[in-house]
Amino acid sequence: MMNNQNKFVGVDLGGTHLRAAIVDSVTGVISGFKQIPTQAYEGHDAVIVRMTGLIQEVIASDGTSKGQVGGVGIGVPGVVDLDRGWVKFVPNLPDNWRDVPLCQAIEERVDLPTHLLNDARSMTFGEWKFGGGRGVQTMACFTLGTGIGGGLIINGKLHMGTGDVAAELGHQTIDFNGPRCGCGNHGCVEAFASGPAIAAMGVKAVMQGLTTNIGEMVNHDLNRITPKVIYQAAMDGDKIAQEIFELAGYYIGIAVGNVLVSVGPRKVVIGGGVSQAGDLLLDPIRRTISQRGSMVLVEQVQIVQAELGTNAGLVGAALWAKEQIQGEGR
DSSP, X not given: OOOOOOEEEXXXXXXXXXXXXXXXXXXXXXXXXXXXXXXXGGOHHHXXXXXXXXXXXXXXXXXXXXXXXXXXEEEESSEEETTTTEEEEOTTSTTTTTTBOXXXXXXXXXXXXXXXXXXHHHHHHHHHHHSTTTTOSOEEEEEESSSEEEEEEETTEEOOOXXXXXXXXXXXXXXXXXXXXXXXXXXXXXXXXXHHHHHHHHHHHHHTTOSXXXXXXXXXXXXXXXXXXXXXXXXXXXXXXXXXXXXXXXXXXXXXXXXXXXXXXXXXXXXXXXXXXXXXHHHHHHHHHHHHOTTSOGGGOEXXXXXXXXXXXXXXXXXXXXXXXXXXXX
């Protein structure tokens, strides 16, 4: 019998926090939201136990019976095997979660069908359905944080590609002589414009003695320089800080331009923590694609900020689970 429930649990597995909520797949409304520390240092088995408890708490606190819940979707910050429901590798969690049968573990404990999706693709799916990307059939999403992730919606479908690893938009090479990226390649846009790359530009400016207030804002403790500090300086009129975001936007704009000529999205959604800089970052992205986009009608492409904030991933994971369970997916 086909599962026709509209409520699904969305889970966001993060290095710091586990976040979960009930998602109404028709309206996008979330309820019963809860967040707990991941405590990833305890290893994946302990985290799975904590995740199980969180899912059960979310269902109970929402006042929803388990029979009204269609399933569970989990956004994972790494490589997943969608068909088997395994986490293949998570680079930024202790023990790297190599070949962990996460779906089976959760299904055995909560007795609900469970599906996985990469966290950047989860955010992409959520933003397309109910956020900044709604209303178009083709969309690209860049998630700017500790790294740069991405996702693509093509003709109304989340594009997974060969091996379900398509749309790693942060690992486009924008300078073949560029610095080494964490992925092992050289010159990825992630190496130029991720959160740590932006912070490093601030550190370099202070160490070079440039005229900027960034150092004073952190009492000259270079370890405290973050994109948020640089953003605050820029909004206060600090020219160096403004130049840092201009340069980061330029780099991202090159990557966006590559996607425009290869995929042709009608919207490009910029999300993640760094995107909170808003137009300070979006304006140089727009200028860059206008200057470099001679092969596309850039005036028909909207560059917009993500709208769902930190909930985008769990919303998208829940919606993905619905598609897989109800036979609407791949």
